[in-house]
Amino acid sequence: MSGLKKRSLNASTDRVEDDKQVTEKTLSRRGVNGSMSRAGDSAPGIPTADIITSADREGPPPKDKYVGLPRTESMEILAPMQQTEPESQWIMLDIIVQCFLVQHHINPIHMFILCKMRRYLRVLFVCTLLIFCSLLYVFNQLVSSLESANHQERAQRTRAADPGLSERAQYDRCNSGSVTRWKPYWRISDAVCPNNCVTDSALRSASRVSGGPEPERLEPVGLAVVACGSRLEETLTMLKSAVLFSRRHLHFHIFAEDDLHAGFRQTLESWPQRFRSKFDYSIYPITFPSENAREWKKLFKPCASQRLFLPLILKQVDSVLYVDTDILFLRPAEDVWSFLSRFNGSHVAAMAPEHEEPRIGWYNRFARHPYYGKTGVNSGVMLMNMTRIRHKHFKNDMTAVDLKWADLLMPLLHKYKLNITWGDQDLLNIIFHHNPECLLVLECQWNYRPDHCIYGSNCISAEQHGVYVLHGNRGVYHDDKQPAFRAVYDAIQQFPFDEDPVRGLLLPLEEKLRSTDHTYCGRSRHAFTKRLRQTVRDLQEDHHSSRRTEV
Secondary structure, three states, X not given: OHHHHHHHHHHHHHHHHHHHHHHHHHHHHOOOOOOXXXXXXXXXXXXXXXXXXXXXXXXXXXXXXXXXOEHHHHHHHHHHHHOOOOHHHHHHHHHHHHHHHHHOOOOHHHHHHHHHHHHXXXXXXXXXXXXXXXXXXXXXXXXXXXXXXXXHHHHHHHHHHOOOOOHHHHHHHHOOOOEOOOOHHHEOOOOOOOOOOEEOOHHHHHHXXXXXXXXXXXXXXXXXXEEOOOOHHHHXXXXXXXXXXXXXXXXXXXXXXXXXXXXXXXHHHHOOHHHHOOEEEEEEEOOOOOOOHHHHHOOOOOOHHHHHHHHHHOOOOOEEEXXXXXXXXXXXXXXXXXXXXXXXXXXXXXXXXXXXXXXXXOHHHHOOOOOOOOOOEEEEEEEEEHHHHHHOEEOOOOOOOOEEHHHHHHHHHHHHOOOOOOOHHHHHHHHHHHOHHHEEEOOHHHOXXXXXXXXXXXXXXXXXXXXXXXXXXXXXXXXXXXXXXXXHHHHHHHOOOOOOHXXXXXXXXXXXHHHHOOOHHHHOHHHHHHHHHHHHHHHHHHHHHHHHHHX
């Protein structure tokens, strides 16, 4: 019996030794240092309690060739095959990386440093890219400035080589009615006419040539307008209304596209001498800053934003009355001009409100930018003291420093170009929002628009005193949506200069207005003719007196 126990113990000991040899071979293949001398010993870093041998098991030994390995090691070996332990994947990856480093003679410490510095290398790359882009932008700006300077230098050399334009070139450049003696008020900007073009009426030029005395007169009323596209006829009708009803001498500053210049000259020169002697005119090309010129031109209506640059172009002109092409004067233009005498020390411009009734106002309901007052202002009629505009520093919401007009416009466009709807008028509202003391507000009869009557009459001053200046925006002169406005436009446009103004203008207009009672504006027709009656009577007196003089 004792011999049987002894053989059993020897068999068990042999099995333990076999298990130990298998374990050592496995660990040696994985690069584990050290060996196990006894079944109770543990591998370095492995707890002894995790050792499993056949001696610890009850019953017959398992037929697993990995019996005797530490539990963690056996699981690490089995995991890649069974895919039950996620951490085993990282262990296998670590083994692969170690083999790669050994095979390629790479220092693991260097590899560790590179991994840690990877994020810093990314930041360094981004910073380098930004610096490169900045240097490229600066270089581009420098090249542009040098090209601009070279262009100006070439232009100066050209003018020096060919001093003075020919008589025809001067006429085409300035497009003036005539050229006479120097007067500072009539001097045209060097940027537009480099040879100091000076305009005056052909009648006075003829009288001076013949030695006749020139009658004393007041400073002319400067009237500025911008015409582009199909606005030639509309602009001429506006100028006709100013010439018909004004008793004071006028000077027209007409900014127009090149293909309209000939049409203006031919029509203005064809008017009867009695009216032609009442005005001078100069025609200018459309001029915008070279930077963003196309953007300025198409900001709202074609070329309308030109009015913003009048103080910078007409550098020698003190004041000007700017009007849109769709304006009609129903009383003398000098009556609007007279508001210059009402300017206080801070006023630089005068405009009328955009709306009288806030409930139908546009700016107070929809604007995404600052605007003047409660309902904003409309720039269709704008009286400007341009000397003050050129010299004043305007408060703004872009810098803590007040900016001059020339330095204000471009930053203002860049900041608000995505938020403005009505173009240059919105920019003017922003400027006067921050500088309300600079604006004199006119009453609504000085800029009477369809908005004052299409929802019911809301211009009280026009109801009481009549419309002084009619503004046919929304294209109402050329469609049938507001026939009252179109009736006034057609009456002035079709009126022959030499005809009696009462029979040829006032009476046909009143008859036409009576047929517009079906519209809200037509029901306010008395406002259209209330002041016009007096204006036409004054014109009739002038007409009769001129006839007596001719006889």
